[in-house]
Amino acid sequence: MAETPILEVEDLARYFDVSRPWLQRVLAGEGKRILRAVDGISFAIPRGTTLSLVGESGCGKSTVARLVVGLYPPSRGHVRFEGMELERARAIAEQRRRMQMIFQDPYASLNPRWRVKDIVAEPIRAFGMTPSAAAQQAKVAELLTQVGLSPLDGEKFPHEFSGGQRQRISIARALSSNPDFLVCDEPTSALDVSVQAQILNLMKDLQARLGLTYLFISHNLAVVRQVSDRIGVMYLGRLVELAPAETLFTTPRHPYTRALMEAIPDLEMTGRQRIPVGGEVPSPISPPSGCPFHPRCPLANDRCKAERPGLIPARATEQSLTACHAVEEGRDGGLPAAQRIGTTATAL
Amino acid sequence: MAPLLEVRDLRVEFPTRRGILTALDGVSFSIAPGEVLGVVGESGAGKSMTGAAIIGLLEPPGRIAGGQILLNGKRIDNLRYDQMRRIRGREIGAIFQDPLTTLNPLYTVGEQLVETIRTHLGLDGAEARKRAIGWLEMVGIPAAAQRVDSYPHEFSGGMRQRVVIALALCAEPKLIVADEPTTALDVSIQAQVIALLKGLARDKGTSMMLVTHDMGVIAETADRVAVMYAGRIAEIGPVREVVKHPKHPYSAGLMASIPPLDRKVEHLAQIDGAMPRLSAIPRGCAFNPRCPEVFARCLVERPALLATGATEAACWLYDAASEKHAPEAMRHG
Structure with missing residues (x-):
């Protein structure tokens, strides 16, 4: 690929010090406690496409979202925005306005004391994008129309809107600085299913119309399938599988990816007995040695306990990158039979 | 078979400064012994409120303003607080969404189980403790004999929800009201908890009212399902029928807007608009502003549940009398 991807992440890591205060620590005679929220992940997002990160709570997906827009500095590794180190890009207002974020909770992310028109206009003002008040007003009206609200809604306050409408306001605000790259952290998780469909459709329309690039964070695999070009599955701060969306769903390779898909309740009621994956996600403060999934993995052996697998192309499907010794060695029983067809998932 | 639980024309109101809000209006259903009834709907539809009314834990100033709730043929909606306390736990167990707030952080899980078992079954301490350990084993807590003396904060979210399930079941109630029991859990843990609940309910012959917004959980667990909208039941029937052939628009x-896992669709089906606020429920059918099939009668007259095939739907489409108005329907699909 000749074109520079809009975002490139290389060996990115972020650790948090969650030790107790110094005195208590010394009295109890314990060491520092470091939480490895993100522990060495790499990916790139080509312009105009959507990469989704999925995983369960605590896997580090939201931390990645915050790292790539510069809300946290990385502990290790690089984030490059169009080939430029993020730190440098963030220092330039013109580059900064090109990346925006949409948050999960539309109730907490809008200032309740501001009118909607002021909320939407804030990035325009902050980046000094329009000289006159009239031009600004026209831009706000255009943005509100674009996300399916009325220009008259600008006079109202956030509390006068439902959750779905508030998320539309968040999107209008994010779009107001004409960004190229949007980080969406669980944008529909707080919404009801019929409203979720509205927002997902809106986001897809906007991407087609404005050529936006998305980093989409979600725990819902069915939602992710609808919006993504490529999908990364995260477990305990690491990417365990990175594959084109369709490939991931038709031929999931990593045992964790397969377990995740297996765990989703079946709406088709085939009477299939699901075998839930046993155990729970271990603490990221003391992750298991070797492959972080090995205590729950049906394919784990001694190598998995000792050696951390790298993210490498999986056998027979070069488009899938998998971090799994079993897949590498062919202990996974080859390509899984076409995943259960006719399953629909569900969270309303 | 006589129903275990019968809810008749239940109405719940919240008096506010600006007038009375009707949160539930004309809700009727029954649960047979051993049956699992799923209740789905979007936030604010009244599904949790229905559960709270049944276990007598409506948040004040909410109150039951009409209708009856019968358990084994006896009214329980008009009982005094102390009488209801004896029924809660013994006759009706409850499981809530957040396992951390359900458990008392100052007592070990064993103490909480023992207290419940002694109160409701009148066993002595040693016997109750033996039972408590047995229940922890039954819900899949490893090393139950040691863990019985742990505090709730020493358990993970999934394990805590297992403790809550043990607590709800340990007095062997006939009915469990489970309000979003898996919503706070991750999908892999969720699958474990659903399997557990389903297995225990089947083995013990316990009836269950399962309130959730997750249609997949309902499809896997429930026998029948009630779909709620704006404080009313829109449709109720066997789960297979409602999922595969929903009758109410x-x-x-709702079924169409669930994103499919097995394929990518270019444009998801969506229901435009949002559920009305309790203070502004439209006249006639509450769904009429968003309904693609709306016609004149829907705007003025409120539909009751009408039998249609295997399910019952509160929709005028299924009333023979409104059929003749259908041709002149003002469709704006």
Whole structure:
């Protein structure tokens, strides 16, 4: 690929010090406690496409979202925005306005004391994008129309809107600085299913119309399938599988990816007995040695306990990158039979 | 078979400064012994409120303003607080969404189980403790004999929800009201908890009212399902029928807007608009502003549940009398 991807992440890591205060620590005679929220992940997002990160709570997906827009500095590794180190890009207002974020909770992310028109206009003002008040007003009206609200809604306050409408306001605000790259952290998780469909459709329309690039964070695999070009599955701060969306769903390779898909309740009621994956996600403060999934993995052996697998192309499907010794060695029983067809998932 | 639980024309109101809000209006259903009834709907539809009314834990100033709730043929909606306390736990167990707030952080899980078992079954301490350990084993807590003396904060979210399930079941109630029991859990843990609940309910012959917004959980667990909208039941029937052939336009829209896992669709079906606020429920059918099938009668007259095939739907489409108005329907699909 000749074109520079809009975002490139290389060996990115972020650790948090969650030790107790110094005195208590010394009295109890314990060491520092470091939480490895993100522990060495790499990916790139080509312009105009959507990469989704999925995983369960605590896997580090939201931390990645915050790292790539510069809300946290990385502990290790690089984030490059169009080939430029993020730190440098963030220092330039013109580059900064090109990346925006949409948050999960539309109730907490809008200032309740501001009118909607002021909320939407804030990035325009902050980046000094329009000289006159009239031009600004026209831009706000255009943005509100674009996300399916009325220009008259600008006079109202956030509390006068439902959750779905508030998320539309968040999107209008994010779009107001004409960004190229949007980080969406669980944008529909707080919404009801019929409203979720509205927002997902809106986001897809906007991407087609404005050529936006998305980093989409979600725990819902069915939602992710609808919006993504490529999908990364995260477990305990690491990417365990990175594959084109369709490939991931038709031929999931990593045992964790397969377990995740297996765990989703079946709406088709085939009477299939699901075998839930046993155990729970271990603490990221003391992750298991070797492959972080090995205590729950049906394919784990001694190598998995000792050696951390790298993210490498999986056998027979070069488009899938998998971090799994079993897949590498062919202990996974080859390509899984076409995943259960006719399953629909569900969270309303 | 006589129903275990019968809810008749239940109405719940919240008096506010600006007038009385009706949170539930004309809700009727029954649960047979051993049956699992799923209740689905979007936030604010009244599904949790229905559960709270049944276990007598409506948040004040909410109150039951009409209708009856019968357990084994006896009214329980008009009992005094102390009488209801004896029924809660013994006759009706409850499981809530957040396992951390359900458990008392100052007592070990064993103490909480023992207290419940002694109160409701009148066993002595040693016997109750033996039972408590047995229940922890039954819900899949490893090393139950040691863990019985742990405090709730020493358990993970999934393990805590297992403790809550043990607590709800340990007095062997006939009915469990489970309000979003898996919503706070991750999908892999969720699958474990659903399997557990389903297995225990089947083995013990316990009836269950399962309130959730996750249609997949309902499809896997429930026998029948009630779809709620704006404080009313829109459709109720066998789960297979409602999922595969929803009759009410709202249930149909709800099922269609669930993103499929097995394929990518270019444009998801969506229901435009949002559920009305309690203070502004439209006249006639509450769904009429969003309904693709709306016609004149829907705007003025409120539909009751009408039998249609295997399910019952609160929709005028299924009333023979409104059929003749259908041709002149003002469709704006």
